[in-house]
Amino acid sequence: EVQLVESGGGLVQPGRSLRLSCTASGFTFGDYAMSWVRQAPGKGLEWVGFIRSKAYGGTTEYAASVKGRFTISRDDSKSIAYLQMNSLKTEDTAVYYCTRVPTIATFDYWGQGTLVTVSS
């Protein structure tokens, strides 16, 4: 059974950093691209970023709203994807979901999400 479990969320002050983790199980993690999607309270879904599998270079892509502040990485030996968030803003407050990406624009499995609250 495919499972994705996010961790690392919490309350953080504006301008500070936070790192989220996504621990995967039930599939060969290294074979898949992974993505992060967020949802502000009471709002819709917003794509945050994406990391390709090593077979496709392990390169990353980001939404314009987080480019230069957020970094996605992966440790295939541990089946973990990371989202490093720097220079956090109040508008980054959201539930952050980790997703598996088997093909372009397809997020087939989602974690339960972890809440990040940016507030002073």
Next chain:
Amino acid sequence: QSALTQPASVSGSPGQSITISCTGTSSDVGSYNLVSWYQQHPGKAPKLMIYEGSKRPSGVSNRFSGSKSGNTASLTISGLQAEDEADYYCCSYAGSSTFSYVFGTGTKVTVL
């Protein structure tokens, strides 16, 4: 990249069919057959319902179907059931110049 446009709400009676539209541009929906649809119940993670425009993942009811015409994608739910009441989001690849995915604004489906 602007969000894809969806109606805020759609409603129907049990057994009826409803259609949710997802309107983009020639840079996203219109250029690629790479639209996916997600169902989200309150407090839950989204669930993939349709991918690559019209394909259904294993385990998703065949009451859900997807299509596209021009810059607009659509999700049709036939034989509406109480458990279909949820929020629905479309998503499209939008990467002609810069890699990007864009989600729709979301539609609340109410079963009357």
